[in-house]
Amino acid sequence: MSNFKFIVVLFLTIIFSTTSRGFQKERLDSLEQVFQNQSLSDSLRFLAIQQLTFSMIFSEGEKAKLKIQEVLKTAEKEVGKTRIYYEILQNLGIYYDVNQQTDSSLIIFSEILGESQRQGWKVLEQRAFNNLGMNRLNSSDYRAAIDYFSKSLEISRNDPNAQEANFVHSISNLGLANQELELYDQAIKYHLEALEIRERLNDPNGIAISSANLGICYRLMGEETRAEQYYQQAIENAKIAGNKVLFHRVHDNLGALYIGQKNYEKGLLMLNIALDSSDGFTPDPKMELSIVSNASAAFIEIGQTEKALEFANRGLRVLEENPELINYALTLKNTLAKIYFRKGDFEKGNAFLEEYQELNKKVFSEETARLLTDLQVKYDLEKKENQIALQTAELQEKNATLQRNYFAFAALGLLILLIVGTFVFYQNRNKRKQELLVKDRELKVKEAYIQASLESQEQERRRMAQDLHDGFGQYISALRMYVSQLKSDQAKEELKTELVNRTDSVLDEMSREISNVVYDLMPATLIRFGLIAALEDLAHRINAGQKVNLQIDAKNLPERLDELTEINLFRICQEWINNVLKYAQAKHIMLTVLQDDGQAQLQIKDDGNGFDVRVFQHSKRNGWKNITTRTELLNGKLRLFTQEGQQGTELLVNFPFVHRAN
Known part of the structure; x- marks a missing residue:
């Protein structure tokens, strides 16, 4: 599953401790009872309903929005537009942002920021800056996001009475900003710091968020074992906290990781859980597109074409209803091309292949343009971090000389960072160009295979x-x-x-x-009795001439294989044995077909004259092209071992094996 970036965008703005049992139904009912108890103070009642509606955002969907709007009307009527009212309004902004309605959430968070600054509500002001940063991060406005997160963290660090729960969200979100800018080492530093705080606070929802983001960073860095561990930790804590959004999203990420490792059974299990709506959760269109695209790609890899087409068509329906998600459809378009080529519908296959190529060019152009902006943003990020570090140093040290030296080293570091960043940018651009050239060559080779087949x-x-x-x-x-x-x-x-x-x-x-x-044309034995029977019939016909002895050995194979697999394997055997009979002057041919642990192998060995492999590789005849084309259709790898002047030749075809009855 290429071209992926699974960024978990979640919020933690309400400050309260959680138990290891998380937001279970009993606790939610208890919070509702506190709110309905008119004998309690307004601050206690509305704090309870604030916590209740916040937890509902991640588990109850549209119901959470209606509940928040209802509570806002009650708060305005009973206590007016006081701080309590804006604390609850904050939850409505979070709901909109989680559900990708960024314009609505931006208006709400800006209103809360303005009122908190006028009233001097420092804690609420800090949260408003943090939420505005998340809103801008969701809109890919990294410069503004970094600025808001930094202001949020600055307010907390300048407050001697600030609690860890007040600023852990800003630390986590700065990690997200670094993560988006592909500064993974820096992102991991922030996420680990946030995770340590959240574990001390016994906050399963926060632990799930930090663990998920650490899993993403480690996967993008290629450390898949660590990524898997953090994904599992995220799933466990999301389940405890009742965070259905994160629970399903991390299953999608974990499924993509397993599929990338070719562990299709585990990968498809994770994706099935991600799509399962039995817990009342329905994924947003972007998440659904990601899940079904990954599932379709996995099924085509293991040769289940019809199942792959089923998921791919579901992805097309999501795309039709949400055309703005087209940039996230690269995996889907590429998989559809493979599906129709596998089904023999070259017209549709070529059409989707062209769509994939055009979309790939478009996404590449947009990413190139974004890289130019990101370079400056990375510079600004380092600048903000150094400013925060400087403020901390000013509180601890008042030595003016030390401050001047710090500025000098910081400026030098920023200059080096800018130079290195520029160098890395051009390196990456050249690398992407090379990758595009390689893909172009691969497509031309595939076109040649198709032409050879025709x-x-x-x-x-x-x-x-x-x-x-x-x-x-x-x-x-x-x-x-x-x-x-x-x-x-x-x-x-x-x-x-x-x-x-x-x-x-x-x-x-x-x-x-x-x-x-x-x-x-088509051996009746192959159609009626399968591959092994057809090969034995072929051996009987050849051995009847008493010039060459052909032996067949089948190991650990079912009686019947998939029809296309049987036909492709038989034609490969038929084509290669004909070559041996014509040119090799062999006396004995040994044909072996076996499978073990999901991998199958076809081996044809003879005792005839060897030859230069390049004779076949550069031949304009269709025999060798037919063999390589059918190997491609099996999603396999072809190897030929022989040498001119020596006796004996060996042909090996390895391919993934999935048992399906005809």
């Missing part, structure tokens, strides 16, 4: 026509002559008897000729 079919049709014309033409002429003589009144009885015998003989020859032509 040419082979045409050549086969011409050969069949020639065989029918040359072979049956002479038989028909002979039959006509015999019948003509039989009709003659002058023919003697002895001659007629001889003519009938000759006619019988010609009909026998024609029957054998028809049998050979039909066998070349």
Whole structure:
């Protein structure tokens, strides 16, 4: 699953401690009872409903929005637009941002920031800056996001009474900003710091968020074992906290990780959980597109074409309803091209391949443009971090000389960072160009394979026509002559008897000729009894000539394989054995087919004359092209071991094995 960036964008703005049991139904009911108890103070009642509605955002969907709006009306009526009202309004902004309604959330968070600054509500001001940063991060406005997070953290660090729970969110979100800018080492530093605080606070929802982001960073850095550990930790804590959004999103990420490792069984299990709506959760369109695209790509990799098409069509429906998600459809378009090529529908396959190429160019151009902006943003990020570090140093040290030295080193570091960043940018751009060239070459090779297949079919049709014309033409002429003589009144009885015998003989020859032509087209044994029976029949025909001995050995195979797999394997064997019979002067051929732990292998060894491998690799004939094309259709790898002047040749075809009955 190429071209992925699974960024978990979540919020933690309400400050309260959680128990290891998380937001379970009993706790939610208890919070509702506190709110309904009119004998309690307004601050206690609305704090309870604030916590309740916050937890509902991640588990109750639209119901959470309606509940928040209802509570806002009650708060305005009972206590007016006081701090309590804006604390609850904050939850409505979070709901909109979680559900990607960034414009609505931006208006709410800006209103809360303005009012908190006018009233001097420092804690609420700090949270408002943090939420505005998340809003801008969701909109890919990294410069503004970094500025808001830094202001939020600055307010907390300048407050001697600030609690860890007040600023942990800003630390975590600065990690997200670094993560988006691909500064993974820096991002991991922030996420680990946030995780340590959240573990001390016994906050399963926060632990789940930090663990998920650490999993993303480690996966993008190629450390997949660590990534898997953090993903599992995120899933466990999201379940405890009742955070359904994160629970399903991390299953998608973990599924993509397993599929990338070719562990399709585990990967598809994770994706199935991600799509499961039995817990009442429905993924947003972007998440659904990601899940079904990953599932479709996995099924085509293991050869389940129809299942892959089912998920791919679901992805197309999501895309039709949400055309703004087109940039996230690269995996889907590429998989659809593979599906239709596998099904033999080259017209549709080429159409989706062209869509994939155009979309890839578009995304690449947009990413290139973004890199230019990100370079400056990375510079600003380092600048903000150094400013925060400087403020901390000012509180601890008042030495002016030390401050001047710090500025000098910081400026030098920023200059080096800018130079290194510029160098890395151009390196990455050149690397991307090379990758595009490689992909272009791969597509041209695939086109050549398809052309070779078509040419082979045409050549086969011409050969069949020639065989029918040359072979049956002479038989028909002979039959006509015999019948003509039989009709003659002058023919003697002895001659007629001889003519009938000759006619019988010609009909026998024609029957054998028809049998050979039909066998070349499609052996009946292959269709009725499967690959092994067809190979044994082929061996019987070859061994009947007593010039070459062909042995068949099948190990750990079911009685029948997938029909396309059987046909492709038989044609590879038939084509290669014909080559051996024509050119190798072999006396013995050993054909072995086996499978073990999801991988299958076809091996054909002979004791004939070796040759230079380049003779086949650069040949313009269709035989070798047919073999390589059918190996591609099996999603396999082809290797040939031989050498000119030495005896013996070995052909190996390895491919993924998935048992499906015809």
